[in-house]
Amino acid sequence: MINVTIWNENRHEQKSAVVREVYPEGIHGSIKSFLKEDFQVRTATLDEQEHGLTNEVLDQTDVLVWWGHIAHHEVENEIVERVKNRVLNGMGLIVLHSGHFSKIFKTLMGTTCDLKWREADEKERLWVIDPSHPIAEGIGEFIELEKEEMYGEHFDIPAPDQLIFMSWFEGGEVFRSGCTYQRGKGKVFYFRPGHETYPTYYHKDIQQVIRNAVRWAEPTKLPKPIYGNAKPLEEIKPK
Amino acid sequence: MINVTIWNENRHEQKSAVVREVYPEGIHGSIKSFLKEDFQVRTATLDEQEHGLTNEVLDQTDVLVWWGHIAHHEVENEIVERVKNRVLNGMGLIVLHSGHFSKIFKTLMGTTCDLKWREADEKERLWVIDPSHPIAEGIGEFIELEKEEMYGEHFDIPAPDQLIFMSWFEGGEVFRSGCTYQRGKGKVFYFRPGHETYPTYYHKDIQQVIRNAVRWAEPTKLPKPIYGNAKPLEEIKPK
Amino acid sequence: MINVTIWNENRHEQKSAVVREVYPEGIHGSIKSFLKEDFQVRTATLDEQEHGLTNEVLDQTDVLVWWGHIAHHEVENEIVERVKNRVLNGMGLIVLHSGHFSKIFKTLMGTTCDLKWREADEKERLWVIDPSHPIAEGIGEFIELEKEEMYGEHFDIPAPDQLIFMSWFEGGEVFRSGCTYQRGKGKVFYFRPGHETYPTYYHKDIQQVIRNAVRWAEPTKLPKPIYGNAKPLEEIKPK
């Protein structure tokens, strides 16, 4: 069974009654509630010791889900480095919504990960661009969200290895909303929706995509590649 | 359980005692013997009615494995078209070795699929380029084949969506040996090794890769996208 | 100087007064008028001998621009094969709008190239997704077209090598509007806009993109790769 750790900044939930009403158990609690049927799930939050991401926890994590927003800068660099090493060594990483600006996502991408945004209660429609991909399994032609925050292009990311969803926004923008990346032995999936004031994580299609992504991001069990000085496998002729 | 159909031209086996000795049950029989533990497997060959690829058979095929060489031109265009439609509608396709020149592979690639080749009992070493990919699961740093036919670059294919293996050949060439492609709702994997006079399909790593590829190529169950004239989802203002 | 041949089906212009009014010199004439400042340009149309695409013409063509719609089926297979061989041997190909369903594009893609469409005088906004790409040179954040035909996802193409533009449509759809592909020695660019009843090819940004694409698609002068049986470059040890 896949071991999932859901990391949430968990600050909006403390500060805002509106957010607390939408997510009374926190965004992490909400995500846990639909993932726990299929996976072994734990949660971790910013204000825990080591942000809840101790080596012991990560030892038991196959896939890490990440939600953060207003406190990206409070995530300690040492923990970011630790998580990055885990990803490069195979741990799956699913970055949600405002996690685009998290230290862990930016360091894995190598770009600013900047974008356009707007909070205006507008409609988003995520079109399936790659109907062969297991992350889109069980989705129809598109996912429609009545109200979401807008994220618009240009999204400053490397060209995704695979582009699975593209969003249409009522206000006139588009966005690459479902992007996969290989980094070392690890697989990374960025998924756009999930502003804290909307009930996005209760939407069954959004839940289905995250569930699919966890399965897709499961680590391979290949040995770690051997780096450094290497003896020849074949004879090299004197020259 | 995934339904696999292994298609083999099955001509070398009829004509050549050498090949018959290596593959007494045919290349298809050999591949079946290691896939049947994990999948529901049937075989089909060129000389059967409709090359064994009737609509009934394809209705029960999730993933089709293809081996052909000297009789590509005998595969009827109608059957090629039928298989192509199945792939575009989700059936997985695994093309092996000399299948690079099959009609079905060429029509899905859009290029000549030409390459360099040589039969010289030479060593091939397939390096894992993407250790995050499930098709490489269970493989070490490389697969070594003591004797194989050489295939060398330039290999006239579209740039693969994902490049998983690269081959080193004793005679001085390299080759993109494990390549994935998305085509419509279907997933395609090309895997280089498997010349008919060598016992390549008895190699446990080669078997592992084909097994992995079958799992990876399993169809998604998304509805077929709706094409053609479409009513607007949003109001269009008169201009 | 780059030699450009603009191929146009040139049938709407014969049949429809509306189209003739928008493009009195034909779509090919309109495109020629803005390309001729920078390139050596000729035109060719369906009803000419060999559709105007004789070997002599193609010998003098570095980049071929293609517009077709209602008469794709009238393009002879022999000519399609001839053009395909030229592309694989280095000729650039720029496929415009309804050319998505042309025989030449479909055979180079290997998929149906199907899509959603609607003629409803609606607004299209093409967002620049890759601001590093020379095909986007000189464009702002987006190109806005007041009225265009809608093309919507799912667009049944292989994942582009590079995705440069994504369209937003007023009616609620999105589309991969600027896509590059490498095929053999040739470079292919698909560019969405250009319905025959709208003055799209008079829009300076659309002209700029096509001009950029011609430069980008210019053939390399590498020798054709050598295919077939190859002597070893290194000694192969007896086994």
Next chain:
Amino acid sequence: MINVTIWNENRHEQKSAVVREVYPEGIHGSIKSFLKEDFQVRTATLDEQEHGLTNEVLDQTDVLVWWGHIAHHEVENEIVERVKNRVLNGMGLIVLHSGHFSKIFKTLMGTTCDLKWREADEKERLWVIDPSHPIAEGIGEFIELEKEEMYGEHFDIPAPDQLIFMSWFEGGEVFRSGCTYQRGKGKVFYFRPGHETYPTYYHKDIQQVIRNAVRWAEPTKLPKPIYGNAKPLEEIKPK
């Protein structure tokens, strides 16, 4: 005319008589000598003020060429950040050989960029994988280097946007030797050859590739994308 700055660590040249004999004017001097015919070229080295990469210099740099090896850690983080910002804003970057482990390359890739290596006077053959690409212009089927350092897979980089060269090594390894990446508005090219004790940068094909890469990496002049809060371009309906 394209403005090129060649950055060289320039330490081996100080320490080693062998290297000095091969590159009496430094690796930077050697590269300058063949680029200056086509471009406006300056050089910069580690021991200069701000490593020679002042804002004034970078203001006049379209493409930066980078060679480093034993002193990557001496490059100040502030300068790395400065160069990274330039790349994301359009400056081309060509990373040579042991530059794979430079801070600037690693931060743009997001991975360890680790690899296998061996110094054994062995033969390298770089095969052209993408004969359509302008970076391969003027090269035959391969480039052969009689003696080079070996770099072998697994090379821990993100899957390249475009893979142009693949190396064969005498000792049995392969390597992705010519890789392109888009990062923000900038274009990055990694090119493997160039160990300091071999006369690699005097090889006319190696010179040709670097020359081609400079042209390819030239910045576009698109405006910088606008990020941050954005007003809607279309009316958003109250819900």
